[in-house]
Amino acid sequence: MTNTTSDLLRLTDVSKIYGDLHALDHVDLTVRRGEWVSIVGPSGSGKTTMMNIIGCMDQPTEGTVMLDGRDISKFSGFDLTQVRRETIGLIFQQFHLIPHLTALENVMVAQYYHSMPDETEALAALDRVGLAERATHLPSQLSGGEQQRVCVARALINSPKIVLADEPTGNLDEKNERIVLDIFGQLHAEGTTLIVVTHDAWVASKGQREVRLDHGRIVETTVHDDAGAGGDEPAQSNVVMTGGTDQGE
Amino acid sequence: MFLRMLRGALLRQRSRRLMIIATVALGASVATSMLSVMFSVGDKINQELKAYGANIVVRPQGAAVVQDIYDVDGGDDIQQSYLDEADVPRIKTIFWTYNIVDFAPLLTAQGDVSTAGGTTEDVTVVGTWFNRHLDLADGESVDTGLVNMRGWWTIDGAWPDQEATDQAVVGVTFAQDNGLGIGDPFTLTRDGVTEQMTVSGIVTTGEDVDNQVLTNIAATQDLIAVPDAVGEVEVSALTTPDNDLARKAAKNPASLSVAERETWYCTAYVSSIAYQIEEVIPDSTARAVRQVSESEGTILEKTQLLMVLVTVLSMAGAALAIANLVTANVMERAAQIGLMKAIGARDAAVVGLILTEILIIGLVGGLLGFGVGIGLAQVIGHLVFGSAISILPSVAGIVAALVLLVVLAGSIPAVRFLLRLRPAEVLHGR
Ligand SMILES: Nc1ncnc2c1ncn2[C@@H]1O[C@H](COP(=O)(O)OP(=O)(O)OP(=O)(O)O)[C@@H](O)[C@H]1O
Ligand SMILES: [Mg+2]
Numbered sequence A: 001m002t003n004t005t006s007d008l009l010r011l012t013d014v015s016k017i018y019g020d021l022h023a024l025d026h027v028d029l030t031v032r033r034g035e036w037v038s039i040v041g042p043s044g045s046g047k048t049t050m051m052n053i054i055g056c057m058d059q060p061t062e063g064t065v066m067l068d069g070r071d072i073s074k075f076s077g078f079d080l081t082q083v084r085r086e087t088i089g090l091i092f093q094q095f096h097l098i099p100h101l102t103a104l105e106n107v108m109v110a111q112y113y114h115s116m117p118d119e120t121e122a123l124a125a126l127d128r129v130g131l132a133e134r135a136t137h138l139p140s141q142l143s144g145g146e147q148q149r150v151c152v153a154r155a156l157i158n159s160p161k162i163v164l165a166d167e168p169t170g171n172l173d174e175k176n177e178r179i180v181l182d183i184f185g186q187l188h189a190e191g192t193t194l195i196v197v198t199h200d201a202w203v204a205s206k207g208q209r210e211v212r213l214d215h216g217r218i219v220e221t222t223v224h225d226d227a228g229a230g231g232d233e234p235a236q237s238n239v240v241m242t243g244g245t246d247q248g249e
Numbered sequence B: 001m002f003l004r005m006l007r008g009a010l011l012r013q014r015s016r017r018l019m020i021i022a023t024v025a026l027g028a029s030v031a032t033s034m035l036s037v038m039f040s041v042g043d044k045i046n047q048e049l050k051a052y053g054a055n056i057v058v059r060p061q062g063a064a065v066v067q068d069i070y071d072v073d074g075g076d077d078i079q080q081s082y083l084d085e086a087d088v089p090r091i092k093t094i095f096w097t098y099n100i101v102d103f104a105p106l107l108t109a110q111g112d113v114s115t116a117g118g119t120t121e122d123v124t125v126v127g128t129w130f131n132r133h134l135d136l137a138d139g140e141s142v143d144t145g146l147v148n149m150r151g152w153w154t155i156d157g158a159w160p161d162q163e164a165t166d167q168a169v170v171g172v173t174f175a176q177d178n179g180l181g182i183g184d185p186f187t188l189t190r191d192g193v194t195e196q197m198t199v200s201g202i203v204t205t206g207e208d209v210d211n212q213v214l215t216n217i218a219a220t221q222d223l224i225a226v227p228d229a230v231g232e233v234e235v236s237a238l239t240t241p242d243n244d245l246a247r248k249a250a251k252n253p254a255s256l257s258v259a260e261r262e263t264w265y266c267t268a269y270v271s272s273i274a275y276q277i278e279e280v281i282p283d284s285t286a287r288a289v290r291q292v293s294e295s296e297g298t299i300l301e302k303t304q305l306l307m308v309l310v311t312v313l314s315m316a317g318a319a320l321a322i323a324n325l326v327t328a329n330v331m332e333r334a335a336q337i338g339l340m341k342a343i344g345a346r347d348a349a350v351v352g353l354i355l356t357e358i359l360i361i362g363l364v365g366g367l368l369g370f371g372v373g374i375g376l377a378q379v380i381g382h383l384v385f386g387s388a389i390s391i392l393p394s395v396a397g398i399v400a401a402l403v404l405l406v407v408l409a410g411s412i413p414a415v416r417f418l419l420r421l422r423p424a425e426v427l428h429g430r
Helices: A047-054 A075-087 A102-115 A120-128 A144-156 A174-190 A203-206 B002-013 B014-050 B061-070 B085-093 B171-178 B217-224 B244-251 B260-263 B270-280 B290-332 B334-342 B346-384 B394-419 B423-427
Strands: A007-018 A019-033 A034-041 A063-068 A088-091 A162-166 A194-195 A209-214 A219-222 A235-241 B057-061 B100-115 B118-128 B133-134 B143-144 B154-156 B166-173 B186-189 B192-204 B213-216 B234-239 B284-287
Touching: A007 A047, A007 A194, A019 A047, A019 A194, A019 A219, A034 A047, A034 A203, A034 B394, A047 A063, A047 A162, A075 A088, A075 A102, A088 A144, A088 B192, A088 B334, A102 A120, A102 A144, A102 B002, A102 B061, A102 B186, A120 A144, A144 A162, A144 A174, A144 B234, A162 A174, A174 B186, B002 B014, B002 B346, B014 B290, B014 B346, B014 B394, B057 B061, B057 B270, B085 B100, B085 B234, B085 B270, B100 B143, B100 B217, B100 B270, B118 B217, B166 B171, B171 B192, B186 B217, B192 B217, B192 B234, B213 B217, B260 B270, B290 B334, B290 B346, B290 B394, B346 B394
Parallel strands: A034 A194, A034 A209, A088 A162, A162 A194, B118 B213, B166 B192
Antiparallel strands: A007 A019, A007 A063, A209 A219, A219 A235, B057 B234, B057 B284, B100 B118, B100 B186, B100 B234, B133 B143, B154 B192, B166 B213, B186 B192
């Protein structure tokens, strides 16, 4: 089912409506293969809602979502689970490791639900995030940064086409934030598509493109020139206004 | 991996599971002990009830009919025919001799009693064996008598000596009415026969006997001037509960086929024991005392019903508690379960994992409870019946089925929660 067009993801006129609250309001977004997109915006602007729809954990009220050549907006729960297994790697702000399983086992759970657990491969993934020595530790024995790196290893283990991270560094200090972003940089270099929700301007600046949401609409898209490169200052940017001044609802 | 996940959940979070184990164990132990007691209580209660009197009465052939029809009257005591006291020990020669627990002859007469205070007419005098040591023909010996069969009677003073014809026991009401105390003399008179007696004891029975006089049977025989006369013999026997065969035989032993008869004769039904007693005591009719065995059955049924109720209630209680605990446990792990779903676990896989986990916990609790229950059954056995309770294998089967049922029923709310849980709702902490 691999589609070879350059667009991995295309949201067309997507809305998510709770009662009379438009959590997403006619959103159009296209993400190319290998692109790193940052999503920013105030609290309640619909960032997580959008990530849930892209991550096959929720479905839009209206509109179509093409992921890797398939329209997932009409998929059943069963098929969505299959897409999650094969195509998506998820990273959350609260880590969400299984508390009674070791770091290694937590990575292997993802393999187990994807295909077959492979301890050597899982160890290699932990090694990649610098945690090979901590493989047998329980989450409670790991620092926050280490836990999030285990989550990154878990998200990578099945070589997903797209990694979705909802505020991955929200609970991390600067040092761990850098470690996680370095790994993202490597993934990006390897061609993995990344969508990262963040409140942090510096984290956002790491993406090639920064999409700003407000009241469920895309109000601004910024293209960063030196995407992926290190540096503490937000890079030179090219701002494109899409939502105009009409931000009210 | 499935096993590693199970092992992690079970071994690394033991304290969370202990409450559930304890609950299952509690329910299982109550069920085990109640069911074990219930299944062996039949025998125990039967034995207990044997202490409350006879279940077979042997009478002379002629008298049996008459007394059955006019049973409850204290008037005319003239009995046309009697059994021979010499034949009574032959009861211990029947096929089911070891099932005969106790027996005693009874002879009833009316007489006038004169004390220092005056005379009372038409007092019922009962002659019997109080405590009788018998040396049997086959060299064995038995100790039997009325005292053994009236375990609930209490005596002030002493029962008359085995051979004494001048000692008597008087009922407590009779003693009060006539101002009699232990050691006091009185005379028994009937049709010109007079006997000098001494009160050896005063008995409290809660029955008609409280108004009567009891003597060794020889004294009453003298009073009515019929040597060796026995009005009836009460027999207390351990019996097998009746079945269709026993009921058919009770109606008419002659109606049985040879094979049926063989089976019946060699089973300790009350009817076959009665039949065998008739065989050894000439001109006798032995009857099962229906009333006693029926009340035995009723008491048994009620006791067993009570135990079934206790078992059902305790299991229902356990199911409710488990439902609470398991649901709380699963809710507490909502994020964890949401995560498993998010990374690709299907509903069936998650439910399978959690159910397996609960079933293992239930198994541990069930085994623990079964062990405790066996102990509990023994405690109950010793406290209530003074003997051990045997644990039938079927109890283990029933308890296992009950535990399974209770654990599965208790998991229903948790499973519903699992199925409804949507990862998007639990993974982004709001
Ligand atoms: N299940 C739901 N039912 C009703 N309203 C919801 C639900 N989920 C989200 N919302 C609403 O949709 C809006 C967008 O929520 P969303 O979680 O996408 O915001 P966000 O941009 O991720 O915010 P934050 O930065 O605080 O994480 C909010 O107003 C929220 O209250
Ligand atoms: Mg959010």
